[in-house]
Amino acid sequence: MKNLNGCVAVVTGVSHGKGIGAAICKKLAIEGADIFFTHLNADRDWIANFQASIEEHKVKCANVEIDLSESSTPAKLLDLVNLKLGSPTILVNNAAHSTRDGYMNLDAKILDDHYAVNMRATFLLSVEFARRIRHSQTAMGRIINLTSGQALGPMAGELAYSATKGAISAFTLSLSAELAPLGITVNAVNPGPTDTGWMNEEIKQELLPKFPFGRIGIPEDAARLVAFLASEEAQWITGQIFNSEGGFLRS
Template sequence: MSHIQKKIALITGASSQGEIGTAICRKLASQGINIFFTHWNSDEVWIEKFQQEILRMGVRCGAMKIDLSDANAAFIIYEEILAKLGYPSILINNAAHSTSNDYLSLDAKSLDDHYAVNMRSNFLLCVEFARRFKKSNLESGRIINMTSGQDLAPMPGELAYVATKGAISAFTRSLSQELAPLGITVNAVNPGPTDSTWMTDEIRNFLLPRFPMGRIGTPDDVARVIAFLASDEAEWITGQIIHSEGGFVRG
């Protein structure tokens, strides 16, 4: 894989140690890519240490605390990254809102809360990326969204989450067709159950037998897939939902 020297990547949702977003930042920085990440409900001391860690890799790094449920979040983020680093050629929509809702508990607020982050902010970040890309001198761009396997099987008890995350797959496929003439690829990654900040020992013990490789996926597994899709080698891959789950067995 050729390195993408001194390009700029925007990654949402890198708020604490052990998260997928954090692993993506580290992986791309290790390839010489400048990093700008967003965070929320995070430890400011840790954020500062993490920025210093990225800077020690020899790249520039910016960060921004922002609530992605703000309708203007996408525009605020782009103004900030342009002021601090320049125009990004890589966008990774990793942040997500998730609470459990079955048919008994689903209500308008739950739907609105999920929609604001998982759909509205995601979609506006994508289209604003493309609009500004047209005005830049960049030759190629990469948009990578995150899904959670809604295309593959039901997720009972997660109605608001699956509805809004599932919409990302449809949006990704259609947007890829519109942006291909600009030289922007648009893909999505489903990493399957990943041992990040949300897993407990009980969940790990339940899931482990379903992984034929004998282990649960890690944030680093996700980051490697993202790094490939962001690379020059992936220029012919667009409109795809990549299910990188280590053979995870459902049912």
């Protein structure tokens, strides 16, 4: 029996095959959920092939290229999901904007660019999703945000990214209290350093000794936790920030 039969999941920020977003889509599809994913500036052939691979799990799948930095995007996106697949019951805010900065480079534009995607898009998508569930009186709703463990240690040279992603943790906790009476859970997942294609061999060798399990995190690690939080079994879990890092040692 698949845990998510009949559910429609929206996953943002799925633009390449090695990412956490792609792994989440695959895992949710395996569990029976129909998938709607967003992307930006992705290879068209990859998008078509990826959608086909999701549909191999006997679920429906649709996608859209959309700019989450635009303030009107959340309502447009959920309207499109409803048109293509029906009312969503699972929202995974995976999309993120990240550039290097540091105190010598940080300026208003860098801050605004990070805020628009990491904070505003996540916040507005979450509340619009919840409003629609309330009006439809759906029995279950799941919001799962991706964060990066900003409270566990500094991220030098990534001031705008760490600040805006850190805000997601605070938002998760407060929103969870508001939405619990509606049966909607709100949680966040920090997957720790994950090999999504950005790590060169030098970085891997530097990080590997810090993982007690003897390997670096992979996207499927995060996907398994997200799928659990999306399931009925996780109905009593809300307002939590899961630092699922494989025991990553920062010291």
